[in-house]
Amino acid sequence: MITFAIGLSIILLIVVLFLLFRIGTLASIFRGSSQRASGTTKTSNKVNSALLLLFLFVGGAAFFWSFARYWDEMNQPLASVHGEWTDSLFWTTMIVIGIVFVLTQILLFVYSYKYQHQDNKRAYYYPHNNKIEIVWTLIPAVVMALLVFAGWKTWTKITSAAPEDAVVIEVVGKQFNWIVRYPGADGKLGVADYKLIDAVNELGVDFSDPNAQDDFMPMQLHVPKGKPVLLKIRARDVIHSVFMPHFRLKMDAVPGMPTKFWFVPTETTNDMRSKTGNPDFNYELACTEICGRGHFAMRFIVVVDEPEDYEEWVAQQKSFVDQNPDILAKFSNPSQERLVMSKEAEKAEEIKSEL
Amino acid sequence: MSSADISIHKDVHHAHDEHDHHHDQNFFEKYIFSQDHKVIGKQFLFMGILWAFIGGFLSILFRLQLGWPEATFTFLEPILGGWIENGKLNPEFYLAMVTMHGTIMVFFVLTAGLSGTFFNFLIPLQIGARDMASGFMNMLSFWFFFLASVILFISLFLDSGPAGGGWTVYPPLSALPQAIEGSKSGMTLWLIAMALFIVSQLLGGVNYITTVINLRTKGMSMTKMPLTIWSFFLTAILGLLSFPVLFSAALLLIFDRSFGTSFYLSDIYIAGEALANTGGSPILFQHLFWFLGHPEVYIVILPSFGMVSEVISTNARKPIFGYRAMIGSLLGIALLSFVVWAHHMFVTGMNPFLGSVFMFLTLIIAVPSAVKVFNWLATLWRGNIRFTAAMMFSIGFVSLFIAGGLTGIILGNSSLDIHLHDTYFVIAHFHLVMGAAAFFGMFTGVYHWFPKMFGRMMDEKLGYIHFWLTFVAVYLVFMPMHYLGIAGFPRRYYSWTTFDSFSMFGDLNAFISIAAIIGFGAQFIFLFNFIYSIFKGRRASMNPWHSNTLEWTTPPLPGHGNWPGEIPAVYRWPYDYSKPGAAEDYIPQTVPFSETQSSNLPHEKDLE
Numbered sequence: 001m002i003t004f005a006i007g008l009s010i011i012l013l014i015v016v017l018f019l020l021f022r023i024g025t026l027a028s029i030f031r032g033s034s035q036r037a038s039g040t041t042k043t044s045n046k047v048n049s050a051l052l053l054l055f056l057f058v059g060g061a062a063f064f065w066s067f068a069r070y071w072d073e074m075n076q077p078l079a080s081v082h083g084e085w086t087d088s089l090f091w092t093t094m095i096v097i098g099i100v101f102v103l104t105q106i107l108l109f110v111y112s113y114k115y116q117h118q119d120n121k122r123a124y125y126y127p128h129n130n131k132i133e134i135v136w137t138l139i140p141a142v143v144m145a146l147l148v149f150a151g152w153k154t155w156t157k158i159t160s161a162a163p164e165d166a167v168v169i170e171v172v173g174k175q176f177n178w179i180v181r182y183p184g185a186d187g188k189l190g191v192a193d194y195k196l197i198d199a200v201n202e203l204g205v206d207f208s209d210p211n212a213q214d215d216f217m218p219m220q221l222h223v224p225k226g227k228p229v230l231l232k233i234r235a236r237d238v239i240h241s242v243f244m245p246h247f248r249l250k251m252d253a254v255p256g257m258p259t260k261f262w263f264v265p266t267e268t269t270n271d272m273r274s275k276t277g278n279p280d281f282n283y284e285l286a287c288t289e290i291c292g293r294g295h296f297a298m299r300f301i302v303v304v305d306e307p308e309d310y311e312e313w314v315a316q317q318k319s320f321v322d323q324n325p326d327i328l329a330k331f332s333n334p335s336q337e338r339l340v341m342s343k344e345a346e347k348a349e350e351i352k353s354e355l
Numbered sequence: 356m357s358s359a360d361i362s363i364h365k366d367v368h369h370a371h372d373e374h375d376h377h378h379d380q381n382f383f384e385k386y387i388f389s390q391d392h393k394v395i396g397k398q399f400l401f402m403g404i405l406w407a408f409i410g411g412f413l414s415i416l417f418r419l420q421l422g423w424p425e426a427t428f429t430f431l432e433p434i435l436g437g438w439i440e441n442g443k444l445n446p447e448f449y450l451a452m453v454t455m456h457g458t459i460m461v462f463f464v465l466t467a468g469l470s471g472t473f474f475n476f477l478i479p480l481q482i483g484a485r486d487m488a489s490g491f492m493n494m495l496s497f498w499f500f501f502l503a504s505v506i507l508f509i510s511l512f513l514d515s516g517p518a519g520g521g522w523t524v525y526p527p528l529s530a531l532p533q534a535i536e537g538s539k540s541g542m543t544l545w546l547i548a549m550a551l552f553i554v555s556q557l558l559g560g561v562n563y564i565t566t567v568i569n570l571r572t573k574g575m576s577m578t579k580m581p582l583t584i585w586s587f588f589l590t591a592i593l594g595l596l597s598f599p600v601l602f603s604a605a606l607l608l609i610f611d612r613s614f615g616t617s618f619y620l621s622d623i624y625i626a627g628e629a630l631a632n633t634g635g636s637p638i639l640f641q642h643l644f645w646f647l648g649h650p651e652v653y654i655v656i657l658p659s660f661g662m663v664s665e666v667i668s669t670n671a672r673k674p675i676f677g678y679r680a681m682i683g684s685l686l687g688i689a690l691l692s693f694v695v696w697a698h699h700m701f702v703t704g705m706n707p708f709l710g711s712v713f714m715f716l717t718l719i720i721a722v723p724s725a726v727k728v729f730n731w732l733a734t735l736w737r738g739n740i741r742f743t744a745a746m747m748f749s750i751g752f753v754s755l756f757i758a759g760g761l762t763g764i765i766l767g768n769s770s771l772d773i774h775l776h777d778t779y780f781v782i783a784h785f786h787l788v789m790g791a792a793a794f795f796g797m798f799t800g801v802y803h804w805f806p807k808m809f810g811r812m813m814d815e816k817l818g819y820i821h822f823w824l825t826f827v828a829v830y831l832v833f834m835p836m837h838y839l840g841i842a843g844f845p846r847r848y849y850s851w852t853t854f855d856s857f858s859m860f861g862d863l864n865a866f867i868s869i870a871a872i873i874g875f876g877a878q879f880i881f882l883f884n885f886i887y888s889i890f891k892g893r894r895a896s897m898n899p900w901h902s903n904t905l906e907w908t909t910p911p912l913p914g915h916g917n918w919p920g921e922i923p924a925v926y927r928w929p930y931d932y933s934k935p936g937a938a939e940d941y942i943p944q945t946v947p948f949s950e951t952q953s954s955n956l957p958h959e960k961d962l963e
Contacts, residue, residue: 115737126737291534
């Protein structure tokens with residue numbers, strides 16, 4: 001019944017609108033405005049040009065108001081060294097384009113209002129002026145050159161090689177969560193091979209590698225404040241992207257192609273909790289490359305510690321091998337492993353010969 | 356050279372004259388399998404409008420989810436069936452809708468719908484030709500597009516859903532059916548549809564280029580062509596050079612999906628199994644995709660540049676300012692569009708040095724784009740502006756193009772792109788600069804050339820209402836998205852509530868969704884106006900806008916062959932508006948200088 005009532009009222013509304021439209025059309029024929037050349041009728045010119053000007057003022061005011069209103073929310077708390085560079089470059093560029101935006105929009109709408117059609121007027125025949133063209137080609141060219149230069153300098157600094165003493169952490173994306181691996185006391189990550197992956201050994205670490213013995217995989221990503229941290233990024237299945245908004249950090253995780261990104265955190269989680277006044281504040285790691293059903297839920301907690309707290313935390317972590325002693329059994333007998341491999345190879349060859 | 360051309364033209368005229376006299380076409384030849392460029396143009400327009408409503412409707416569906424993530428959508432069950440699970444939208448279907456919205460809008464509406472309509476309709480009419488160089492190829496172009504449309508449409512109704520890996524269909528996600536439902540048969544149909552679509556584009560492109568080069572009427576030198584034709588011509592070249600690259604990318608993806616090759620796949624463990632594929636590179640696909648993908652955004656926007664230039668000049672009653680600078684900037688943008696593709700890939704792990712190079716090349720594009728905007732503004736200056744519906748949309752276009760184009764300067768900067776890549780800042784940027792702006796270009800074209808297409812006028816007042824609702828809605832939807840983007844809200848997220856960092860802006864998202872619904876609703880005003888005016892609109896005169904270009908010298912509803920008699924010759928450029936000394940404020944291209952002695956400029960005296 002309600003659906004019927006809604007349907008009926010919609011139909012009635014459409015009928016009323018249609019009748020209004022017909023009346024308007026007939027009235028314009030009666031007034032003779034349809035006899036004039038299109039776009040020269042007085043009322044529609046006045047109304048439209050006034051609305052354009054109104055749009056400029058109201059729209060502009062709404063823009064500035066909303067910008068100020070949401071200023072605090074749109075600026076995520078910042079916690080990395082390179083983030084300071086990119087943030088300042090971002091807002092510098094925003095000011096430059098903001099000025100151009102305001103000027104050009106004002107000219108567009110004010111000209112539209114000012115030069116609306118008048119019967120007794122004629123437009124000014126002004127087909128070209130090469131001097132002006134050169135001027136307004138050169139000005140954006142120079143501004144662009146400056147912005148490119150600033151961007152290029154920042155970019156080379158950010159993407160330069162990580163310092164030797166950087167803390168190395170592996171971050172691996174999979175459907176639909178992140179796994180991190182620390183190199184342990186030896187500072188070296190053991191080699192990994194995607195063919196070794198199973199339900200326990202989710203990263204396919206080769207535990208016959210001595211470097212892998214002390215690797216550990218915690219449930220949170222801890223990094224020390226003020227020290228360079230190098231993320232070695234991999235993906236297991238499809239492309240993911242490591243995004244840590246507070247560190248202004250993003251790098252794709254690509255299957256078959258390891259990537260990396262290094263940064264220096266500047267504020268600990270506790271610093272940030274008192275700074276933002278939010279006792280539950282957490283740094284987060286999100287995925288920004290579409291990866292399937294759970295793309296929106298690949299949340300991982302990032303914790304920035306004071307260097308000494310970080311050392312303490314690392315010392316507390318148990319290596320993966322300690323936690324899963326059974327895992328070594330798989331790697332204890334390399335010859336057996338090889339036998340299996342060669343059998344597989346044989347199978348593959350059989351298939352080939354069949355084909 | 357020119358004499359040879361003329362003799363060819365004469366032959367063509369004869370053939371057509373005979374054709375007209377001796378052969379009555381039946382219904383199918385005239386309206387379905389037509390080889391007439393005007394009918395084909397309208398076919399593209401109808402398909403484009405149909406697709407635009409489907410694509411727009413999808414966006415409303417996912418805006419409902421984003422605006423009210425906690426709400427239940429049981430009322431959508433009659434439409435979506437199994438995709439609503441316990442009142443909740445299925446997250447994979449959400450991704451599929453995002454994907455199809457992008458594919459439909461970019462390719463099927465703003466490429467085929469926009470180029471297909473106006474290139475076909477306007478090129479012969481504005482250069483003074485009886486038809487396209489090959490009417491048959493032109494017809495094939497439409498029917499390949501139609502076939503692609505049917506296949507893509509069918510994919511919407513598959514059990515496993517349509518393609519769901521984003522409109523960029525990056526492998527391995529799009530290559531592995533285990534990874535997402537959308538990579539099952541939905542993706543297969545997507546690839547087939549795109550392959551057919553590319554065939555359609557290439558058949559059309561060859562035709563457009565050939566027609567512009569060979570079939571211009573007497574006197575229509577390249578420097579007397581309207582800017583519309585210049586932009587169409589360059590767009591067709593872009594398409595012809597870049598679409599084959601997408602074809603090869605799609606072909607290799609088909610091989611990876613169906614024949615076990617490893618072009619894009621390497622070292623993958625998925626669904627409890629390590630795949631044998633090794634040595635491929637997912638990045639290779641991205642390079643190939645964006646080698647088309649970037650020129651593609653200019654394929655979408657260049658035709659609008661042309662049409663807007665034409666409409667602004669006509670309705671400001673002023674010559675377009677800097678005609679040659681406009682052509683030069685079109686050429687510059689077209690050329691540069693081929694060497695900036697990797698700015699979509701700054702954070703893919705590509706060598707940082709490449710990032711620097713592509714940043715430099717990308718930011719250069721801002722220069723010719725700025726020149727265009729300044730020229731449009733200079734054209735309005737001291738004009739005598741007639742606010743037709745088409746003109747309103749042109750002004751809206753310039754405003755949106757500025758708003759969206761400027762943020763490109765930020766995104767093209769690789770160090771700023773680190774934070775903003777794949778966030779709503781990107782969504783806001785490209786929707787303004789090539790989505791909404793290209794739609795405004797399309798509306799400009801429809802309102803302006805409707806009289807020539809259907810012999811009747813569209814209702815101007817409804818046009819104004821349509822314009823204002825759409826214009827305001829576009830800004831209300833996309834301006835706030837910048838704020839979300841600066842805060843880092845990632846795109847293609849089913850909901851943001853899982854993250855503390857993205858827990859704010861719930862109100863803003865609901866606001867955006869409401870604005871989107873209003874904007875979508877406003878399009879039904881256009882639809883009504885469009886259909887009603889085809890049948891009941893006021894009859895159009897031959898030249899209702901007092902415009903200079905050649906198409907307005909044809910009868911209100913041009914028949915097969917366009918001009919009843921001889922094709923008119925061209926004597927002057929198309930922008931002699933408000934020339935001092937002339938009786939009217941416009942002098943059509945077909946008026947020789949000998950008839951306008953009172954208004955001729957000193958250097959034109961020799962041409963009398």
